[in-house]
Amino acid sequence: MQVNAVLGPGDEGERLAWRFGGDGIFRLPPEARSDVAIALGHRALVEGDHERAAALLRQGLTTGGFLYDPKTAIVADLLEATRAAGGSADQAGALLQIHTSWLPDRGGVRFPALMARCQALTMAPDEADAAFATAAELTAEGYPVDLARTLLAHARMLRGVGRFGDAETLLERASAVFQGEGLSGWVTHVEMLRTTPPRGLGPLLTATERQIVQMALERRTNSEIAQSLYMSKRSVEQHLTRTFRKLGISRKSQLADLDLSFE
Secondary structure, eight states, X not given: OHHHHHSOSSHHHHHHHHHHSGGGGGGSOHHHXXXXXXXHHHHHHHTTOHHHHHHHHHHHHHHOOOSSSOHHHHHXXXXXXXXXXXXXXXXXXXXXXXXXXXXXXXXXXXXXXXXXXXXXXXXXXXXXHHHHHHHHXXXXXXXXHHHHHHHHHHHHHHHHTTOHHHHHHHHXXXXXXXXXXXXXXXXXXXXXXXXXXXXXXXXXXXXXXXXXXXXXXTTOXXXXXXXXXXXXXXXXXXXXXXXXXXXXXXXXXXXXXXXXOOO
């Protein structure tokens, strides 16, 4: 069921959705509901319906079962869906605490990397880089999709704070792995992320950073900006460095290519 859920649109996927969708899940034996909910949660995750994915995965975790994936992998999916749907690091942390009181796969070869990914998903974006790197390094041999899912989760978090350049590198790697494994649904998901242009980046910036960006777009030099804002040239340079990092760019000329609206 879970394999079908991530293969993308097709006869098998449509039969899965028809057979188990809606109220059909409640006609199944209780012990089977967990795995069906998780399979449907994976499908929703692949399709980008993160709120539905989070609800289904949480239902699966609270029902019991887990015939297909270790529980830690399902928790990681739940945390990823929660963060992608707009949930905070604190919310993800609370879910992790609730659902890891007992982990039957704690001794499995996949556990260290999966748990590291879970921990990374409970962190603020500016603190999570090292944790995601650890999760990638710990990925067990023979589980390339675990690596790709870690890269994808990291990239999505980076995109959320405007680090599009860093995210693109990770998405490229993830896409190559998914392609190699024949997971067309995940390939489509990643490629849609890669082709979605940066929009509405203005809210990422502080008031001072927005002022500096506006003056930079007016082709003012750093010295002129410093004089207008009553700060040192060095301070302007430091603000620009932080701004470029947030926006995923490396020079002033790239500012004109971004949507810096505040909607």
